[in-house]
Structures are given as C-alpha cells and as structure tokens.
Amino acid sequence: MFVRTPRLTLRPGWPEDAPELAQAIGHEGVVRNLARAPWPYALADAEAFLADFGGPEMPRFVICAHAAGSVRIIGMVGVEPLASAAHELGYWITPDAQGRGYATEAARGALAAAHALGIRRVEAGHFVDNPASGRVLRKLGFVPTGELRMTQSRGRGGEVETVRFTRELADQPACDDDPARTRMAA
Template sequence: MPGSAFKSGERVSLRPVEPEDDEFLRRHRNDPRLRKPLGEVGPHAAADVAEYREEVVRGDDGVTLLIRVDGDPVGLTFLFREDERRGVAELGYWLAPDAWGNGYATEAADLLCAHAFDERALHRLTARVYEGNDASARVLEGLGFVEEGRLREDGVWGGERRDTLRYGLLAREWRVGQGDAGTE
C-alpha cells in the first residue's frame, strides 16, 4: 500500500520507494551538494530517475526505503549487496540538504540496522564514506560502526580523487549499543 510505513522511529518513518517519489529523487539526486559526496555524475533526467527507482524496487540483493519526517520525504536509506550465505550487506543513506543536522540519518540508519540484524538475521553490515564526509562518518560511528580500512584514491568527490573509508558493524556490537547484548 503506497505510503504505508515499513518501520517507524521517534521522528522518522521508512517506507518503500513509490512512483510518486520520482520528483523528490530527481530534484535531490541532481543537487550538487548530494552528487558530490555520493559520487554521482548526474544530472539525472526524469526517465533516469524512474529507471533507478524501478531498479532499486525490484532489486533482489537488498532493500531501499524512503526516509520521511512528518510524512514528507527527506532522503533514502538502503541495504544492498546482501550476501545471505555470509550474512553481510552494505548500508547506505542520503538526506536532502535541508534535512541535514537533525539526526534523521542516524535514526533511519539505526532502524535499518534493526531490520538487518533482527529480522534478516545478518551477521555484519559494512558502509563506505569518502574521506572528508565527516557528517556521514559521525552517523556510522554513532551507531557503533568501526573504521576498518582505507581504499586510497578509490573515488572522485567534487572532481578530486578521494580515499574511501570502509566501516563495519557486527550484530553483537550493535546490540550492545542498543543495551541488549543478547545472542546473534
């Protein structure tokens, strides 16, 4: 059902991406403030956004969810490259610039961690951040992710070669951070 919540927290709710979200996705995936840290080359035409949405909606290696505050879209969070055999997936997220600095990314990513560890029974999540994207690194570190490595000059951010920082989080570490050191 369009608009129904997949998961809800104190301030944010997550729901599947729908065709009605295409304009939001186009506007923000074309915003240079987002394209830079995401490594997007853009700009994206409306048809590109619809194709992207269809690809993530029908993708079978994870889940992509719209982040909403008071019913309005503010970003996306996603699990991708999921490997059920190994119990591993990669976490990602982005927020519209007018939603930055409010803790929405942290809350949304935490909800998706709960889904990954408690409902999908994953063992480990990974994440990537371009060096210099301190806000995104703080989100991960606040959730208990640990920097595990650096891929030198792995990506281009704002026209410059940047290192990619690799982060990881085990289910048991996340549970300790949640005040529940239960078994995996």
C-alpha cells in the first residue's frame, strides 16, 4: 500500500533502502525515543528490519519527503497489532526534518490507511522526556489514558516511563485533513 499526502509519500520499505534508512535513523537522539531500535544502529539492523517489513495488511511505511526536486527517506510510521484487540501507532523522523510537521502528516496518512483496513482502535505512547511526541499525538486526536507504563527501550538499554494515549477510529475518519489531499493505492 502507498499513501500520498501533500508533501510525503508513504510506501513499503525495500531491501535497497537499507543504507538510506540506516543513515536516517542512525542518530542517538532518534533511537533513544524508540522502544525496539538498538543503539548504535548499523546497516545490518536496517537490512534485518527491511527483510521482515510486513505485508499489505499492516500499514507500516517508509516516509519519503519531496523537496527541491528530490525524494529522500526522512522516517518511518506504522500501525502495528498489539496483543490486545488494539493496534499501536509508532513513528520517527530524522533530525534535519524535525519541526516541520512531517510526523503529524505521515501519521495522519498511516491512520487513514489503518482505517481503510478496518482498524478501529489505535493506541500510542511517548517517553515522558519526549513531550514533542505527545504534542503530535494530541494533534492527531489521541487522548491521554492517564496510564503511565514502563517500556523497555533497546536504544537506552533499560526501561523508560511512557505516557499512554488512545484513539477510536470507528466513528470518525482517520485523517483529519481534507480527505482529497490523502490518496491511497494498493
């Protein structure tokens, strides 16, 4: 599945993306805010991740930005199943692309894809020392659950306190932007 937003293309990850993906995520400031990525992040980590990227039933995407006549990988976004009936939204953006609204735009596209696939409840969280991610989640319509949870972070090598959020997609479109601006293709 592909999703096109005003400034981004969300697409599957391909094996040949490994060098660019490793470069985009390979910043301690990015990895420290993720649960499953190791630090330091090596090319072999990107290759292993892309080899097990998932199928079309899982809205997981490489985020590609279109700027100055070129396209480059600036992050990842995905909605993945949890052990419960819910799914979880996750995302990251490379440092030189942060602060431009890309995380919000990409997550809106991923939520629209999740909604189209019949996903109706999405959870998310952010480490307590990463309030910027909380602002993104609130812009997306997520509401805090009031739950604080300890989450294992491979990049930090230990547990980190996490603020939890939830959003129901059943009664509302997953994309709060103009639906004509977000297009999906199989």
